Amino acid sequence: MxxxxxxxxxxxxxxxxxxxxxxxxxxxxxxxxxxxxxxxxxxYYWPFLFIVNGFIGCSLGMVIFSSAIKSIPQELIMAAKVDGASGLTIVRRIILPLIKWQIAFVVAYQTLSLLASFEYILLTLDGGPGYYSTEVLILQAYHLAFGQYLAAMRFGYAAVFVTILLVVGLVLSIVYWKVFRLRELMIEPKLE
Known part of the structure; x- marks a missing residue:
């Protein structure tokens, strides 16, 4: 519950x-x-689904970004203001570089979670309106496996769709690992 x-x-x-x-x-x-x-x-079914999923998805990013920005030492921002930096320069030169790992995490997490996002589509439109106009791959796998009230369960087809999503997720994970240099997050910090 x-x-x-x-x-x-x-x-x-x-x-x-x-x-x-x-x-x-x-x-x-x-x-x-x-x-x-x-x-x-x-x-307007696609904008409706973007709004429904978007508010849920952006909430995690807002929590992570607001805590990351609050953890930036205020002395850096004050020093930049004293040196005459504009608000845009402060964001571009101080805030964004200091929260780059949080940005990388949120981008990777949100795009990978979209691969398995079917909960709100199922609860609101169930792949409709019309003939499955909003059915995504994971929802189609769900409908194939469990959708016909045990009359025509097609677990094999559903497994193929889920396997395709797994492969896409693995490829995206490797791309994010390389592009965002996530290995650097795991390196032990150098103390002098």
Whole structure:
């Protein structure tokens, strides 16, 4: 329950906000301003899913980035301001270089987690509307394995899709390992 309940609540809240009915939050706002209801989840289904997944995905990044930025010594920023550095220069020359490992981690983690992200698509649109217009590879594997109420389970096909995702994830992990030089994070610091 603790693992599933927040996702279900979030999906219900977002479905209520973007409901195509007159009682949906956004449609009731439009109606009160004299507009007519918009079928959000039928007409704009990909932006809807980006919003649903985006708020969940960006929350981890916000926590990591805000703590990383707060850990930067204020003396560095004050010294840069005294030397006449602009706000953009401070961000570009001080803050970004000091949080490069956090940026690398968030980029790697978020893109790899998108490979297995099907929870909110399943809870909100279930691969629809229409004929599987928002079905991603991992959701298709789920539907193949468990979708037809035990009548036509195709575990083999589902395993192929999951294996493809595993290979893509491994390739991306190796690319991130090399590009972001993540091995440097594991090197023991040199104390003099």
């Amino acid at each position: 603790p693992r599933v309940l927040p996702s279900v609540v979030w999906a219900f809240v977002m479905m209520w906000m973007f409901s195509p009915m007159d009682t949906g939050f956004l449609n009731s706002l439009l109606k009160s301003m004299g507009g007519k209801p918009v079928p959000w989840t039928f007409q």
